[in-house]
Amino acid sequence: MKHSVMAPLLRVQNLSVWYPVRSGTFSRVKNWVKAVRGVDLEIGTGEIVAVVGESGCGKSTLASAMVGLRDWQSGTLALSGVELNPVHRKTWREVRKQVQMVFQDPNSSLNPRQTLSEILIGPQRAGGISAKDSRFRAIASLEQVGLRESDLDRFPHAFSGGQRQRIGIARALALQSKILLCDEPTSALDVSVQAQILQLLQELRERLGLSILIISHDLSVVRALADRVMVMYLGSVVEEISARDLLHLPKHPYTQALLGSVPSLDPDLPPKILSGEIPSLLSLPVGCAFQDRCPYARPACSVQEPFLLPVSGESAKVRCPFHEEIG
Amino acid sequence: MNELLRVEGMSVGFGSAGHKWVPVTDNISFAIGRGEVFALVGESGCGKSVTAMGILGLLPKPSARVLAGHAWLGDVDLLDLPSEPLCAIRGRDISVIFQEPALALNPVCGIQAQLREAVAHLPRLEADVRIASLLRRAGFSDVPRVLSSFPHELSGGMLQRVMIVMALLPGPKLLIADEPTTALDVTVQAQVMMVLKGLCKSEGTGLLLITHNLGLVAQYADRVGVMYAGRMVECAPVRTLLKSPAHPYTQGLIDAVPEGHESVRNLRPIPGVVPYPRDFEAGCRFRSRCSKATADCIAFPPSANLSPLHSVSCFHPSVPLK
Amino acid sequence: MKFSAVSLERLRRFRSTRRAWWSLWILVVAYGLSLLSPWLVDDKPLIISVQGEWSFPAFQFYPETKFGGKYQTEPDYPKLLEKLRNDGNDYWTVMPPIAHNPLRAYLAEVGEPPYAPSREHWLGTDAHGRDLLARLIHGFRICMSFSLLLTLLSTVMGIAIGAVQGYLGGKFDMFMQRGIEIWASLPFLYVVILMASLYGHGFWLLVGIMTSFSWIGLSYYMRGEFLRLRDMTYVRAAKVLGFGHAHILFKEMLPNAMTPVVTLFPFALIGGITGLTSLDFLGFGLAPPTPSWGDLMAQGLSALFAPWIALSTTVALFITLLLATFVGEGVRDAMDPKSGDRYE
Numbered sequence: 001m002k003h004s005v006m007a008p009l010l011r012v013q014n015l016s017v018w019y020p021v022r023s024g025t026f027s028r029v030k031n032w033v034k035a036v037r038g039v040d041l042e043i044g045t046g047e048i049v050a051v052v053g054e055s056g057c058g059k060s061t062l063a064s065a066m067v068g069l070r071d072w073q074s075g076t077l078a079l080s081g082v083e084l085n086p087v088h089r090k091t092w093r094e095v096r097k098q099v100q101m102v103f104q105d106p107n108s109s110l111n112p113r114q115t116l117s118e119i120l121i122g123p124q125r126a127g128g129i130s131a132k133d134s135r136f137r138a139i140a141s142l143e144q145v146g147l148r149e150s151d152l153d154r155f156p157h158a159f160s161g162g163q164r165q166r167i168g169i170a171r172a173l174a175l176q177s178k179i180l181l182c183d184e185p186t187s188a189l190d191v192s193v194q195a196q197i198l199q200l201l202q203e204l205r206e207r208l209g210l211s212i213l214i215i216s217h218d219l220s221v222v223r224a225l226a227d228r229v230m231v232m233y234l235g236s237v238v239e240e241i242s243a244r245d246l247l248h249l250p251k252h253p254y255t256q257a258l259l260g261s262v263p264s265l266d267p268d269l270p271p272k273i274l275s276g277e278i279p280s281l282l283s284l285p286v287g288c289a290f291q292d293r294c295p296y297a298r299p300a301c302s303v304q305e306p307f308l309l310p311v312s313g314e315s316a317k318v319r320c321p322f323h324e325e326i327g
Numbered sequence: 328m329n330e331l332l333r334v335e336g337m338s339v340g341f342g343s344a345g346h347k348w349v350p351v352t353d354n355i356s357f358a359i360g361r362g363e364v365f366a367l368v369g370e371s372g373c374g375k376s377v378t379a380m381g382i383l384g385l386l387p388k389p390s391a392r393v394l395a396g397h398a399w400l401g402d403v404d405l406l407d408l409p410s411e412p413l414c415a416i417r418g419r420d421i422s423v424i425f426q427e428p429a430l431a432l433n434p435v436c437g438i439q440a441q442l443r444e445a446v447a448h449l450p451r452l453e454a455d456v457r458i459a460s461l462l463r464r465a466g467f468s469d470v471p472r473v474l475s476s477f478p479h480e481l482s483g484g485m486l487q488r489v490m491i492v493m494a495l496l497p498g499p500k501l502l503i504a505d506e507p508t509t510a511l512d513v514t515v516q517a518q519v520m521m522v523l524k525g526l527c528k529s530e531g532t533g534l535l536l537i538t539h540n541l542g543l544v545a546q547y548a549d550r551v552g553v554m555y556a557g558r559m560v561e562c563a564p565v566r567t568l569l570k571s572p573a574h575p576y577t578q579g580l581i582d583a584v585p586e587g588h589e590s591v592r593n594l595r596p597i598p599g600v601v602p603y604p605r606d607f608e609a610g611c612r613f614r615s616r617c618s619k620a621t622a623d624c625i626a627f628p629p630s631a632n633l634s635p636l637h638s639v640s641c642f643h644p645s646v647p648l649k
Numbered sequence: 650m651k652f653s654a655v656s657l658e659r660l661r662r663f664r665s666t667r668r669a670w671w672s673l674w675i676l677v678v679a680y681g682l683s684l685l686s687p688w689l690v691d692d693k694p695l696i697i698s699v700q701g702e703w704s705f706p707a708f709q710f711y712p713e714t715k716f717g718g719k720y721q722t723e724p725d726y727p728k729l730l731e732k733l734r735n736d737g738n739d740y741w742t743v744m745p746p747i748a749h750n751p752l753r754a755y756l757a758e759v760g761e762p763p764y765a766p767s768r769e770h771w772l773g774t775d776a777h778g779r780d781l782l783a784r785l786i787h788g789f790r791i792c793m794s795f796s797l798l799l800t801l802l803s804t805v806m807g808i809a810i811g812a813v814q815g816y817l818g819g820k821f822d823m824f825m826q827r828g829i830e831i832w833a834s835l836p837f838l839y840v841v842i843l844m845a846s847l848y849g850h851g852f853w854l855l856v857g858i859m860t861s862f863s864w865i866g867l868s869y870y871m872r873g874e875f876l877r878l879r880d881m882t883y884v885r886a887a888k889v890l891g892f893g894h895a896h897i898l899f900k901e902m903l904p905n906a907m908t909p910v911v912t913l914f915p916f917a918l919i920g921g922i923t924g925l926t927s928l929d930f931l932g933f934g935l936a937p938p939t940p941s942w943g944d945l946m947a948q949g950l951s952a953l954f955a956p957w958i959a960l961s962t963t964v965a966l967f968i969t970l971l972l973a974t975f976v977g978e979g980v981r982d983a984m985d986p987k988s989g990d991r992y993e
Binding site: 202220223266271 | 514515518543579581591598
């Protein structure tokens with residue numbers, strides 16, 4: 001993990017995203033689904049940060065909010081130390097110049113009726129780049145991801161799933177954004193292709209100094225690629241830890257459970273089974289969100305939601321006051 | 328081994344009247360024993376689901392059909408059976424679980440009604456006793472509450488466990504599970520797989536597990552068949568397969584899993600892409616992606632038995648032929 | 650513009666449906682020819698040469714004085730020709746293939762119209778003595794033009810309103826939808842009668858009124874398509890890539906929402922033809938003496954003793970609608986090939 005005096009490239013502070021639950025004749029708001037609750041996130045230049053969690057943990061909502069696809073309830077966003085007002089349209093124009101998204105399903109994130117040249121050049125033209133320059137950049141970015149100039153005239157369905165995901169990455173690269181926001185970039189792909197994409201991302205970080213935020217449910221993917229991992233459960237970050245420590249020193253019981261339940265390739269390492277299921281976001285328990293499934297839960301856990309606090313002597317942060325006793 | 332299902336030389340083709348049939352699977356053979364978990368593993372388009380659906384007679388007609396082969400369940404050849412007796416066998420002797428439990432259950436019927444339907448041949452009281460006992464063994468502590476719920480009131484993991492119970496209620500000899508946990512979260516996946524394997528073992532039901540996840544295979548399967556581009560490339564007990572894979576594709580699949588790697592730099596992805604059925608080449612279909620490929624591989628790869636239970640179809644298997 | 654393989658495949662499938670492909674060609678050629686009917690089906694000579702001097706009355710205006718008349722108005726050519734013949738002038742003409750004006754009553758010396766088919770009037774005449782074939786051809790031109798115009802306008806309107814509703818969603822969609830429901834519940838025929846009694850039976854007025862009702866059906870489909878497309882990842886991607894609303898609507902979503910438009914177009918065309926014909930039949934359509942099939946049907950019904958009127962009109966209408974239906978069927982199958990797969 002990098003520590004520098006300079007402000008991080010992207011900083012999100014205390015971000016909350018709530019969805020209204022409407023019902024009745026006049027669609028009055030009856031309740032709120034608190035999908036993301038007070039998340040802080042920083043990405044430095046050339047850093048790969050991962051957000052991990054299961055369905056309903058808010059990781060995808062977090063990503064959509066960061067590129068302006070969702071309205072926020074509260075929170076601030078700063079690019080290179082300059083705070084931006086999320087209400088203003090200008091903000092998003094600025095964000096989109098620097099932050100681009102790679103979507104989960106490469107089959108649906110590329111318009112089936114557009115050729116690659118439309119897909120790659122169109123967004124640049126909309127950003128005011130000349131026709132000649134944007135074509136040049138489109139070709140350069142195609143080559144960065146291992147495709148050729150001759151592919152520009154083809155339609156997305158002429159490519160395999162892995163190649164389509166490369167096109168999705170090339171589209172972001174062509175805009176020369178500094179931060180790549182990848183929402184489950186490999187979960188729609190086959191295992192053998194998945195590794196190709198992961199290596200491509202790693203390569204791009206090294207070659208172009210890209211910063212990457214990976215949203216994933218797959219701990220093994222994240223551990224191999226990221227520098228820093230944030231584990232989310234039911235809308236809030238429960239642990240922030242360096243990828244190196246994740247495997248050996250997970251602190252939060254949920255992180256441990258998540259690691260333990262991944263079926264290992266070694267038949268002699270059976271998965272640890274976590275009881276219960278993920279509760280509904282509409283009826284969060286008072287206190288720690290994980291208490292119902294936590295094997296170490298104690299009465300104090302249902303009194304107040306714990307804070308995300310730094311672990312003494314380490315760079316990690318954990319949202320469990322008893323993590324030292326759990327070991 | 329007490330053999331339950333034996334598939335011999337099964338090939339499935341897709342096409343239409345007037346066009347040539349494109350074979351998507353080619354000469355698939357394997358056997359499943361009583362209470363055994365056999366996994367078919369492979370990437371998308373390798374033909375694992377098509378094989379399972381072919382055994383069940385659930386291929387779309389007329390655009391797909393079984394071109395050759397037998398699937399013996401006892402002394403009945405499922406591939407040679409007219410649709411009516413086959414229909415009677417499905418549900419009684421063979422059950423299926425699909426990927427999306429929410430789509431497999433009727434949203435407007437209660438759980439109890441749907442479970443009772445699966446054991447309609449039993450007297451009501453006997454049926455209810457069996458339902459309750461299976462549900463309890465599937466990890467539901469509050470059985471009456473589950474029975475009185477509707478599908479949308481249960482989570483994905485619970486629904487899949489209900490599906491498992493429903494599939495096992497008639498006491499089938501064979502259960503086919505097509506990617507049963509792909510739609511579920513990882514912490515829930517472990518629960519569901521434990522229930523699936525535990526119930527199959529205790530009921531003596533053979534399980535054909537179709538998956539792309541090698542981790543699941545490692546944890547829950549007894550024997551594995553690895554499929555690539557419509558062919559079975561390797562078949563072995565799970566430990567043998569994972570510890571000493573003989574086929575380069577099996578080795579490649581294992582190396583591509585990020586688990587246990589500190590950095591993606593250490594990963595060894597398989598270059599290239601899985602071919603489409605219409606692009607299948609003669610000879611070994613993996614040769615264009617294979618690091619061991621030689622001129623020999625243009626010929627059809629020989630099938631070799633490395634041990635009584637371990638067979639591989641390759642010119643250059645990693646373990647020397649005895 | 651490069652067509653995607655999906656569109657090319659659809660075109661190929663459409664062409665491989667022989668019946669639909671031929672129907673389309675017949676309709677297009679027939680309509681193309683009927684557009685020439687003001688010149689090809691009229692009683693003005695294409696070329697007339699009087700004493701070696703050529704004139705082209707079908708294409709140009711000539712005053713009567715040119716041919717020895719008294720007035721500056723256009724001559725009545727049939728009378729003029731008769732006069733030239735009777736006077737024994739040196740002249741020759743090239744007449745159109747069907748040399749009858751659809752508006753002219755050809756009254757014979759004996760009997761009363763309608764006259765039965767003859768060498769002069771191939772399909773006979775209507776109750777006013779006007780040539781039936783000429784009226785059918787001109788009626789086809791007007792009917793098809795009307796229907797095409799109506800379908801185009803209502804398609805554009807349906808797309809625009811449905812698209813905006815589906816794209817914006819929320820309150821706007823809710824209020825628009827209620828508004829449309831109120832509008833759709835207005836009795837169409839009353840509105841036509843009311844407007845016609847106030848402003849007369851004009852072509853454009855009728856197009857306007859019928860358009861204002863017929864866009865609604867398509868707008869429902871488009872609204873659905875856009876609601877579906879709004880959540881497609883590539884639309885979200887376009888937003889993140891910084892495209893404006895107009896680009897997203899027209900470049901990203903519309904090309905993917907054209908299936909209902911194309912599929913419904915032939916059937917909307919049929920609707921337009923039958924709509925105009927029935928209005929004309931009832932007498933609320935285009936003002937007489939405009940040649941119209943509905944008017945001929947009404948005449949045929951009241952003059953059943955002259956079966957050639959009803960018969961030829963019905964056959965013409967039947968063939969037109971049949972061809973258009975074949976085209977529609979072909980388009981529908983090309984857009985959505987039912988594989989016919991079943992599971993046993």
